[in-house]
Amino acid sequence: MELHVGTGRADQPVQYSNQVSSSPMPKLPKTRGRPNSREAMLDAAQDVVLEGGAGKLTLDAVAKRAGVSKGGVMYNFPTKEALLKAMVERLVEHNRHAHAQVTASLPDRPGRSLKAYVMNSVRALDVDDRVSGALLAALNSDRNVLAPVAEYFNGRFAKLTQDVPFEQAALVYLATEGLWTQELLQLSPFTPRQRAQVVRMLVRMAEQGAAVETAVVASKAVPRKAISNKEKKGKS
Amino acid sequence: MELHVGTGRADQPVQYSNQVSSSPMPKLPKTRGRPNSREAMLDAAQDVVLEGGAGKLTLDAVAKRAGVSKGGVMYNFPTKEALLKAMVERLVEHNRHAHAQVTASLPDRPGRSLKAYVMNSVRALDVDDRVSGALLAALNSDRNVLAPVAEYFNGRFAKLTQDVPFEQAALVYLATEGLWTQELLQLSPFTPRQRAQVVRMLVRMAEQGAAVETAVVASKAVPRKAISNKEKKGKS
DNA sequence: TTTACTGTGCCGACTGGACGGTAAAGTAAT
DNA sequence: ATTACTTTACCGTCCAGTCGGCACAGTAAA
Numbered sequence: 191m192e193l194h195v196g197t198g199r200a201d202q203p204v205q206y207s208n209q210v211s212s213s214p215m216p217k218l219p220k221t222r223g224r225p226n227s228r229e230a231m232l233d234a235a236q237d238v239v240l241e242g243g244a245g246k247l248t249l250d251a252v253a254k255r256a257g258v259s260k261g262g263v264m265y266n267f268p269t270k271e272a273l274l275k276a277m278v279e280r281l282v283e284h285n286r287h288a289h290a291q292v293t294a295s296l297p298d299r300p301g302r303s304l305k306a307y308v309m310n311s312v313r314a315l316d317v318d319d320r321v322s323g324a325l326l327a328a329l330n331s332d333r334n335v336l337a338p339v340a341e342y343f344n345g346r347f348a349k350l351t352q353d354v355p356f357e358q359a360a361l362v363y364l365a366t367e368g369l370w371t372q373e374l375l376q377l378s379p380f381t382p383r384q385r386a387q388v389v390r391m392l393v394r395m396a397e398q399g400a401a402v403e404t405a406v407v408a409s410k411a412v413p414r415k416a417i418s419n420k421e422k423k424g425k426s
Numbered sequence: 427m428e429l430h431v432g433t434g435r436a437d438q439p440v441q442y443s444n445q446v447s448s449s450p451m452p453k454l455p456k457t458r459g460r461p462n463s464r465e466a467m468l469d470a471a472q473d474v475v476l477e478g479g480a481g482k483l484t485l486d487a488v489a490k491r492a493g494v495s496k497g498g499v500m501y502n503f504p505t506k507e508a509l510l511k512a513m514v515e516r517l518v519e520h521n522r523h524a525h526a527q528v529t530a531s532l533p534d535r536p537g538r539s540l541k542a543y544v545m546n547s548v549r550a551l552d553v554d555d556r557v558s559g560a561l562l563a564a565l566n567s568d569r570n571v572l573a574p575v576a577e578y579f580n581g582r583f584a585k586l587t588q589d590v591p592f593e594q595a596a597l598v599y600l601a602t603e604g605l606w607t608q609e610l611l612q613l614s615p616f617t618p619r620q621r622a623q624v625v626r627m628l629v630r631m632a633e634q635g636a637a638v639e640t641a642v643v644a645s646k647a648v649p650r651k652a653i654s655n656k657e658k659k660g661k662s
Numbered sequence: 663t664t665t666a667c668t669g670t671g672c673c674g675a676c677t678g679g680a681c682g683g684t685a686a687a688g689t690a691a692t
Numbered sequence: 693a694t695t696a697c698t699t700t701a702c703c704g705t706c707c708a709g710t711c712g713g714c715a716c717a718g719t720a721a722a
Binding site: 484 | 682683685
C-alpha cells in the first residue's frame with residue numbers, strides 16, 4: 191500500500207515549504223553556504239522534545255543537537271515562541287498531507303476519510319511522530335500557540351462527518367484520538383495484541399459507515415446470550 | 427442522584443479559596459496545627475496550572491496564589507517534585523473515590539463500572555477538574571512522576587473490562603478518554619449540544635453492555651435508510 | 663585580476679531575570 | 693521553652709535573548 195508519507199521531518203527535497211510570517215528570508219534560493227538548516231533545526235527540536243520532554247526544549251539543546259550554535263538558532267527563529275510555532279505548523283502541515291495521501295489510497299466509499307483518519311493516526315504511532323504529543327505538552331505552556339492545532343482539528347472533524355452519521359463518526363473519532371493520546375503518553379492499558387484488535391475494530395467501524403449507528407440505536411433490548419465470544423485472546 | 431463528589435479540592439469551609447494576592451489577607455484564626463494550608467497550597471497550584479499552563483507552575487506563583495510566602499510552600503513540600511507528586515496523588519485519589527461513589531449509585535448490572543467511568547469523566551469536565559490535564563502536561567516533563575497515573579489507569583481499565591466484552595469496553599473507554607482529553611485541551615470540535623449527544627451515546631453503550639458489540643459484529647450489511655435522524659441539531 | 667565594499671549566515675561570550683532551593687530569624691499556640 | 697509554622701533574605705543555576713564579530717559569497721570598480 192505504500193503508506194510511507196514521511197515522519198514529519200525533512201526527508202525529502204522539500205525547500206522549507208511553510209514559511210512562518212515574519213521570517214527574515216524572502217530570498218528563496220538560499221543555497222549559499224549551508225543547506226537549509228531551518229529544517230534541520232526543527233528536526234533537532236523534535237528530537238529534543240522526544241527524548242527529554244517539553245521541559246528540556248531549550249535553545250541551547252536544539253542548537254547542540256542540530257550541530258549549530260545558539261546564535262544560529264536565534265538567527266533562524268528570532269524567538270523561542272517562533273520556534274514552537276514553526277514546529278507546530280510543520281507538524282500540522284505534514285499531518286494534513288499524510289491524511290490526504292492515505293485518503294487518496296482508499297476507495298471512494300462512505301467513511302473513506304474517517305478510515306483514513308484512523309489509519310493515519312495509527313501509522314503516526316508506529317512511526318516516530320510522537321513529537322506531536324510531546325509538542326502538545328509544550329504548547330500547553332503557551333496556550334496561544336496551539337490555536338492553529340485547534341483550528342485544524344475542527345476542520346478535520348467537519349470533513350469526517352460528511353461521510354458518516356454524526357454519532358458514528360464521533361465515536362470512531364474520539365476513540366482514535368483516545369488511543370492515540372494514551373499510547374503517546376504511554377498510559378495505554380492495552381497489550382500490543384489488544385491494540386491491534388482495537389485498531390481493527392475502529393477501521394471496521396469506519397468502513398461500515400452508518401451500519402453500526404443503526405445497530406446501536408436499534409439495540410435497545412438485545413438478549414445478552416447472543417454475545418459474540420469469538421473475540422477473546424489478548425490479555426496482559 | 428446526588429453525584430456531588432467534590433471537585434478534587436478542599437470543598438469545605440475554606441476561607442480563602444482563590445485570592446488574587448494584593449489583599450492584606452485577613453489573618454484567619456490560624457488555629458494551632460492548620461492542616462488546611464497544605465490543601466490550600468495544592469488548590470493554589472491547581473489554579474496556577476489551570477490559568478497559565480504547566481509552564482507557569484512556579485513555587486512563587488503557588489505561594490502568591492495561596493497567600494503565603496515561598497518558604498511556606500517549601501515547608502510543606504520540600505521540593506517542587508514533591509508538590510507535583512502530591513498534586514498527582516490527590517488527583518488520583520479523588521478520582522478513585524469519585525468513581526467508587528458514582529459506581530455505588532448505579533444499579534448492579536453489567537457495564538456498571540464502565541458507565542460510572544463515563545459519567546465520572548464527564549462530571550470531571552463539568553466541574554473544574556481541568557487540572558488533571560494541565561497537570562498531565564506538567565508530568566510530561568518529569569516522566570517518572572506520572573507513573574502512579576499510568577498504574578491507576580491500568581488497574582482502572584482492568585476493572586471496566588470484567589463486566590463487558592473487551593472490544594465494547596475498549597471502545598467506550600477510548601472514546602471517553604478522547605472526549606475528556608479534547609475538551610480539556612479545548613481542542614474539541616463539538617458544540618455543547620453535540621457533546622451532550624455523544625455523552626448520551628457513550629452512557630447508552632456502556633449500559634447496553636454486550637449488546638452493541640453483538641450488533642457491531644453482526645451489522646455487515648444493514649441498509650442505511652434505517653438510520654435514526656432524530657439526532658441532528660447542534661452545529662457551530 | 664585585484665581590491666574594496668556589502669550582505670548573509672552563523673558564532674559564542676555575556677546579561678539580566680527567573681526559579682529552585684537554603685538558612686536564619688520571627689511568631690504564636692502549647 | 694518547645695513545637696509548628698511562616699517569613700525574609702540570599703545563593704547558584706539555568707536560560708532566553710543580545711551583541712559584537714567572523715567567514716564567505718557576491719558585486720563591481722580599478
